[in-house]
Amino acid sequence: MADATKKAFVTGHPVKHSRSPKIHGHWLAKHGIDGSYQAIDIEPQDFAEFLKALQANGYQGGNVTIPHKEAAFALVARRDQAAQEIGAVNTLWFEDGTLWGGNTDGHGFAANLDDHAPGWAGKGPAVVLGAGGASRAVIHALKERGVADIRIVNRTLARAQELRDRFGAGVSAHGMEATNELLADAGLLVNTTALGMHGNEGLSADPAWLPDHAIVTDLVYVPLETPLLAAARARQLKTVDGLGMLLNQAVPGFEHWFGVRPRVTAELRALIVADLAPKP
Template identity: 65%
Template sequence: MADPQTAGPHAFVCGHPIAHSRSPLIHGHWLAVHQIPGSYERIDVAPLDFEPFLRGIAEAGFAGGNVTLPHKEAAFHLVGRRDTAAEMIGAVNTLWFEGATLCGGNTDAYGYAAHLDASAPHWRNGRTAVVLGAGGAARAIIHALQEAGYKDVRIVNRTLDRATELTLRFGGGTSAHGWQELPVLLASADLLVNTSALGMTGKPPLEIALEPLPDHAIVSDIVYAPLRTDLLAVAEARGLATVDGLGMLLHQAAPGFERWFGVRPAVTDALRSHVLADLGNGA
């Protein structure tokens, strides 16, 4: 339940586990910057408790909230209305009310595109992308790429069937490939994006040769712990433009904040430094 002693709108992030979430850092920073009396809190919700939790958030005093693993697909099925991005991606990460109707959206694709717009705006000139991984994050990235006009999206996954499933979801312009095809696929790519957990702290490394990439290619990694992944380090050594994963996390939070608190916040260097300090502490 939202703290009745705290004035203003109340929002949350729920997941299981949830202690690792940086969302309270982001929204807490914006609440302070805009001097908004409100709150944003972590709530650990086990899978069996998620539906009753969702049914009770209005009564508990919340204007809405964020949904993270493992609840994004469950939220997709439980909300009364979904935005276009959620429909395409098949998952909900942001909740809000329109009257009495609980609505769900997905801001991950927006967050990815907004971060690239800020960090490498020429990415929209590209038409061919190689996407590593075929999980939930890949769905958001593929949607962002198609919205930006990419006509050739090559999905690469060690389990080819999962990549094929995404081509059936996203249709024309997408293709499924095994890992062994990477050298040929990279040779004409404008953008390479890692959506897998490979290279993340505590996970196996992502080991691919970037020599085939054209000199104009952009290399993007949605992993943000570590911030400078091995993939980005190798790309930088080759002189390629790189985009880290932290900005996607920051930008995807902005639409929800605006819905709950009525102000469109900016992703600033101060916010980035605030979250980086926490990442450095391993919190």
């Protein structure tokens, strides 16, 4: 029956670049679910009204991306612990008619490392480059996994200090000039900045300063191998690209809306990698 179709969405402004419809569309087909998932561009001034009408419009929930994550945090009735600690919402769902907001970015980050660098959390201190929203999700995940020494490095020291104050014990704040010294005994280097994206090809840190056992991961996934990852690979360090975080953060939402917990497979990764390739 047509009215039994379960509906979900991703909303942002702009949102046409989102790979989420491809990811969720793949899982819907894979599991034979009568459902839909679409990208909806909503301007900031219309976002609150959009949320109010979700149930009336037949939506089970959806994803929220830039610039709506903080607004969603403020507007939902209930929040999960991750959203509460990170201060932003990227996933919406209903429980008994109540709109919940969660944040699955930290889950996606940790699951990506679990898949490609098992044992990563026990490698030693973590250096996190950047102090924006993505950094908050990473720090939350690191703390959840018991990383006891988390060093935030940011061009504007005050922003790093805000995160240090937010997350408390085991988190320290540093300016860029301290980076090399901080890398000397680090077990994990995480880039959460836009450096390394196509059109912004700088090197966020020099992996030459890292010990041989260190893992390097970059949240940027266009290109899949950023200058940071290329430099780390040249040094024969373990590297993990950012695409797996995108794929894994989508899992909990799909389960909330469609009742099945999907898997991140090589087939799904290949589908999205093909979509990332420059169009002729």
